[in-house]
Amino acid sequence: MNDESVGIVETKYxxxxxxxxxxxxxxxxxxxxxxxxxGELNKEKxxxxxxxxxxxxxxxxxxxxxxxxxxxWWEIVIGPGKAIDTERYFVxxxxxxxxxxxxxxxxxxxxxxxxxxxxxxxxxxxxxxVNVQKKLVEYFNITQLYAIIGGSMxxxxxxxxxxxxxxxxxxxxxIATAAMSYPQQIAFNAVGRQSxxxxxxxxxxxxxxxxxxxxxxxxxxxxxxxxxxxxDESMDIKFxxxxxDKDEISYDFTVDFQVESYLKHQGETFVxxxxxxxxLYITKAxxxxxxxxxxSLIDGFKNVEAKVEVLxxxxxxxxxxxxxxxxxxxxNANDVxxxxxxxxxxxxxxxxxxxxGQLNFILSKFLTSNVxxxxxxxxxxxxxxxxxxxxAANLMLDKQVTHIPVVSDDNELTGIxxxxxxxxxxxxxxxxxxxxxxxxxxxxxxxxxxxxxxxxMSEHDISSLPVVDEDMKVLGxxxxxxxxxxxx
Amino acid sequence: MNDESVGIVETKYxxxxxxxxxxxxxxxxxxxxxxxxxGELNKEKxxxxxxxxxxxxxxxxxxxxxxxxxxxWWEIVIGPGKAIDTERYFVxxxxxxxxxxxxxxxxxxxxxxxxxxxxxxxxxxxxxxVNVQKKLVEYFNITQLYAIIGGSMxxxxxxxxxxxxxxxxxxxxxIATAAMSYPQQIAFNAVGRQSxxxxxxxxxxxxxxxxxxxxxxxxxxxxxxxxxxxxDESMDIKFxxxxxDKDEISYDFTVDFQVESYLKHQGETFVxxxxxxxxLYITKAxxxxxxxxxxSLIDGFKNVEAKVEVLxxxxxxxxxxxxxxxxxxxxNANDVxxxxxxxxxxxxxxxxxxxxGQLNFILSKFLTSNVxxxxxxxxxxxxxxxxxxxxAANLMLDKQVTHIPVVSDDNELTGIxxxxxxxxxxxxxxxxxxxxxxxxxxxxxxxxxxxxxxxxMSEHDISSLPVVDEDMKVLGxxxxxxxxxxxx
Numbered sequence: 001m002n003d004e005s006v007g008i009v010e011t012k013y014x015x016x017x018x019x020x021x022x023x024x025x026x027x028x029x030x031x032x033x034x035x036x037x038x039g040e041l042n043k044e045k046x047x048x049x050x051x052x053x054x055x056x057x058x059x060x061x062x063x064x065x066x067x068x069x070x071x072x073w074w075e076i077v078i079g080p081g082k083a084i085d086t087e088r089y090f091v092x093x094x095x096x097x098x099x100x101x102x103x104x105x106x107x108x109x110x111x112x113x114x115x116x117x118x119x120x121x122x123x124x125x126x127x128x129x130v131n132v133q134k135k136l137v138e139y140f141n142i143t144q145l146y147a148i149i150g151g152s153m154x155x156x157x158x159x160x161x162x163x164x165x166x167x168x169x170x171x172x173x174x175i176a177t178a179a180m181s182y183p184q185q186i187a188f189n190a191v192g193r194q195s196x197x198x199x200x201x202x203x204x205x206x207x208x209x210x211x212x213x214x215x216x217x218x219x220x221x222x223x224x225x226x227x228x229x230x231x232d233e234s235m236d237i238k239f240x241x242x243x244x245d246k247d248e249i250s251y252d253f254t255v256d257f258q259v260e261s262y263l264k265h266q267g268e269t270f271v272x273x274x275x276x277x278x279x280l281y282i283t284k285a286x287x288x289x290x291x292x293x294x295x296s297l298i299d300g301f302k303n304v305e306a307k308v309e310v311l312x313x314x315x316x317x318x319x320x321x322x323x324x325x326x327x328x329x330x331x332n333a334n335d336v337x338x339x340x341x342x343x344x345x346x347x348x349x350x351x352x353x354x355x356x357g358q359l360n361f362i363l364s365k366f367l368t369s370n371v372x373x374x375x376x377x378x379x380x381x382x383x384x385x386x387x388x389x390x391x392a393a394n395l396m397l398d399k400q401v402t403h404i405p406v407v408s409d410d411n412e413l414t415g416i417x418x419x420x421x422x423x424x425x426x427x428x429x430x431x432x433x434x435x436x437x438x439x440x441x442x443x444x445x446x447x448x449x450x451x452x453x454x455x456x457m458s459e460h461d462i463s464s465l466p467v468v469d470e471d472m473k474v475l476g477x478x479x480x481x482x483x484x485x486x487x488x
Numbered sequence: 489m490n491d492e493s494v495g496i497v498e499t500k501y502x503x504x505x506x507x508x509x510x511x512x513x514x515x516x517x518x519x520x521x522x523x524x525x526x527g528e529l530n531k532e533k534x535x536x537x538x539x540x541x542x543x544x545x546x547x548x549x550x551x552x553x554x555x556x557x558x559x560x561w562w563e564i565v566i567g568p569g570k571a572i573d574t575e576r577y578f579v580x581x582x583x584x585x586x587x588x589x590x591x592x593x594x595x596x597x598x599x600x601x602x603x604x605x606x607x608x609x610x611x612x613x614x615x616x617x618v619n620v621q622k623k624l625v626e627y628f629n630i631t632q633l634y635a636i637i638g639g640s641m642x643x644x645x646x647x648x649x650x651x652x653x654x655x656x657x658x659x660x661x662x663i664a665t666a667a668m669s670y671p672q673q674i675a676f677n678a679v680g681r682q683s684x685x686x687x688x689x690x691x692x693x694x695x696x697x698x699x700x701x702x703x704x705x706x707x708x709x710x711x712x713x714x715x716x717x718x719x720d721e722s723m724d725i726k727f728x729x730x731x732x733d734k735d736e737i738s739y740d741f742t743v744d745f746q747v748e749s750y751l752k753h754q755g756e757t758f759v760x761x762x763x764x765x766x767x768l769y770i771t772k773a774x775x776x777x778x779x780x781x782x783x784s785l786i787d788g789f790k791n792v793e794a795k796v797e798v799l800x801x802x803x804x805x806x807x808x809x810x811x812x813x814x815x816x817x818x819x820n821a822n823d824v825x826x827x828x829x830x831x832x833x834x835x836x837x838x839x840x841x842x843x844x845g846q847l848n849f850i851l852s853k854f855l856t857s858n859v860x861x862x863x864x865x866x867x868x869x870x871x872x873x874x875x876x877x878x879x880a881a882n883l884m885l886d887k888q889v890t891h892i893p894v895v896s897d898d899n900e901l902t903g904i905x906x907x908x909x910x911x912x913x914x915x916x917x918x919x920x921x922x923x924x925x926x927x928x929x930x931x932x933x934x935x936x937x938x939x940x941x942x943x944x945m946s947e948h949d950i951s952s953l954p955v956v957d958e959d960m961k962v963l964g965x966x967x968x969x970x971x972x973x974x975x976x
Binding site for chain 2: 023024025026119122123180181182183184186187188190191193194195197198199200216217220223224227230232235236238239240241249251252253255256257258259260263264267280284287288290317320
């Protein structure tokens with residue numbers, strides 16, 4: 001275990017009371033979501049980051065389960081002082097719908113039959129996965145996530161969130177992914193499914209109570225997929241034509257090369273941790289994924305509001321960089337605040353799980369709030385300047401705020417009134433807001449640097465500052481609490 | 489059937505009397521080679537081109553088998569007037585050792601047991617395949633092939649020929665191939681084999697008399713491999729996300745996308761024409777292929793003498809261009825006359841079977857003999873100038889030549905003596921060669937253009953011309969017969 005880890009963690013479970021409606025038109029009852037969280041949710045519930053896992057991942061993104069030899073799957077970027085800093089952010093990761101790591105999937109018990117679903121489980125989509133994640137986010141009473149981040153199929157979930165719930169995140173980072181499954185990707189998934197179907201032990205999906213599980217088929221599916229996660233260069237560096245446990249080729253069909261042995265091992269260990277039916281459902285969800293609308297990705301992204309960074313890996317041939325720049329282009333066409341970075345790596349697709357240095361740098365730069373808009377509260381209580389003091393007092397009590405921007409009939413900022421001003425009104429014996437409000441009011445713009453604004457607030461001993469646009473219209477308010485929390 | 493086809497052809501069979509010794513140390517008895525030939529072998533046996541087929545190809549490279557709906561696999565480049573012009577060249581193509589298309593392989597009868605070999609068949613190598621091809625070439629009494637050409641695994645055979653029998657070809661063109669199998673290529677082959685091993689109907693290779701053959705496993709292997717033969721771009725153009733026989737996705741595990749249906753079809757038709765055990769042996773031979781010597785490809789290619797053109801496909805990710813330029817670099821380092829071309833195509837690896845225009849252009853340019861060295865006869869009879877006329881006459885009779893270059897003691901060209909000169913000696917009543925030989929002799933260099941040389945020979949009415957190096961040493965002889973045959 002290392003110093004920067006979140007340490008020992010546990011997977012928790014949320015039972016969703018209401019039926020989950022699916023894209024297929026069907027519904028699932030008694031859905032359970034397995035999830036983990038790291039860090040603390042702040043009072044404003046504004047520091048939550050949702051992490052979305054890839055095809056065969058799980059809720060255990062960071063830290064250690066008691067007794068485990070390996071940490072969570074994204075330990076390299078999640079933890080105190082890392083890019084996804086658990087001393088600053090509240091990190092949530094849940095197992096996807098259809099999975100086999102605690103969230104309801106085909107190996108779960110169908111409440112209607114009392115037996116495992118098997119192929120009775122409905123075909124699900126990436127959007128269905130996201131809808132279940134949304135229930136979890138709502139369970140935490142979070143109305144807007146600070147960020148959603150994920151790679152590969154996790155990146156598809158990020159994109160789906162951006163499109164389906166555009167107001168529910170400030171930032172989004174889809175990594176090593178695509179806005180739709182392309183035929184080569186579908187082809188590899190289809191062959192993987194075929195290898196499961198072809199295994200007699202699969203038995204039409206009913207194998208949970210049999211002596212044998214379809215391990216040959218699932219293992220083959222994993223071997224095929226695993227090739228696509230690596231680059232030819234990384235395989236060359238890692239294996240070359242090295243022989244496995246022999247000095248000379250043996251002219252038979254035992255394993256000759258290290259790469260064969262490695263793949264076989266990947267297949268064999270995978271079947272111990274994954275359910276064949278889950279593999280069918282999840283790869284199918286990936287194949288069905290397509291965010292284009294009427295054949296246009298620009299149309300598909302037209303409602304996106306998040307600040308987005310698209311990230312790809314130069315040696316990834318499964319989700320090549322072109323498919324990331326396609327996302328970027330469609331976002332740009334919609335005037336979304338979108339940027340793009342490319343990880344330089346010879347690891348291929350798997351680089352998003354491995355390139356610690358580059359990932360921490362890019363994630364950290366993207367997540368660090370450096371302009372006012374990243375931390376300001378957007379829903380802001382204002383009061384007209386012709387209002388009276390009693391009105392202001394009631395508003396403060398009602399909305400639990402200590403600072404209220406005062407605006408003209410045109411909604412332009414004209415001053416600010418604080419609880420201290422109100423107490424002043426008693427001494428001055430006035431009921432008129434304009435007698436006590438501060439008219440020489442400080443303000444800032446949404447695009448101002450947090451550093452600069454924080455310095456100004458500190459110099460003038462201000463704890464709350466209105467954020468305005470160029471016409472002096474109030475856009476939001478920023479408090480030292482928000483700043484100190486995020487710059488801590 | 490089209491005008492430029494060789495028309496109706498038949499596969500023939502050669503039985504190799506002596507045992508074929510294999511790289512493994514084992515030997516195979518009673519080996520049969522299935523082959524086809526197109527065009528006529530010339531008198532000098534200098535116009536033979538050997539075509540080497542890929543993984544699942546066969547001897548039927550061109551023309552039509554009686555009643556067939558499709559021509560041979562390389563019909564686009566082989567035929568009258570095409571690049572591999574059957575009016576000019578004698579084209580040979582044979583099924584590889586280990587195959588299932590007429591040449592001895594695991595589905596053949598083992599003469600020792602009277603039953604199919606199955607896994608009793610010895611593991612073979614690309615060199616073993618080439619050695620069997622060599623028996624066929626020798627059967628035609630061909631001592632030097634004009635060219636050896638092949639793509640993919642066929643390209644490996646070309647490279648093996650160049651290295652193992654450097655004097656047995658004038659030209660060689662390895663296409664879309666590599667000088668060794670790299671780990672990603674091995675990985676795909678290994679997974680293909682695994683899918684056959686995993687099929688219960690494979691039954692340890694003994695399925696020839698059973699009701700079921702391992703069609704699921706073989707079909708899967710083919711589906712996996714087929715993905716690697718196409719580029720993502722070609723799949724995109726061909727299929728996109730088009731649905732198969734439905735207007736909407738059906739939220740079940742039936743085939744949704746055209747690409748799935750296509751791959752399934754590829755798998756299903758493949759099992760009707762190919763033997764699962766052959767697939768094991770041939771992919772294993774490919775995996776074992778490695779022409780490097782002590783880890784160096786430069787060392788591996790040190791004996792190559794052929795004029796080589798290395799050809800790759802820009803969108804081929806199974807045998808990417810880098811692996812072709814690696815071959816080129818190693819050849820260049822050995823001062824081999826080697827050049828390189830790249831087919832521009834979005835077809836991926838399969839482009840070597842499809843890009844008719846580019847292939848015909850590149851092949852034709854490469855095959856057309858345009859310098860003297862390409863057509864000259866290298867074994868040349870010479871005579872010393874102090875010899876007598878009787879000696880010359882005997883030599884002409886013995887070697888069946890009409891022109892003998894006359895050389896000094898240092899082997900420098902000093903003249904030429906022809907049968908016409910000899911008849912002159914009778915009139916002049918002299919027995920001294922120097923009295924009758926032509927001393928004002930015309931000659932050419934090995935690197936001279938055939939066109940220029942042909943024009944000179946025509947102008948001076950010369951039918952036979954010595955080819956010399958810069959020191960006037962005789963390298964060979966070129967005749968109008970050779971030129972007219974190759975420029976026809």
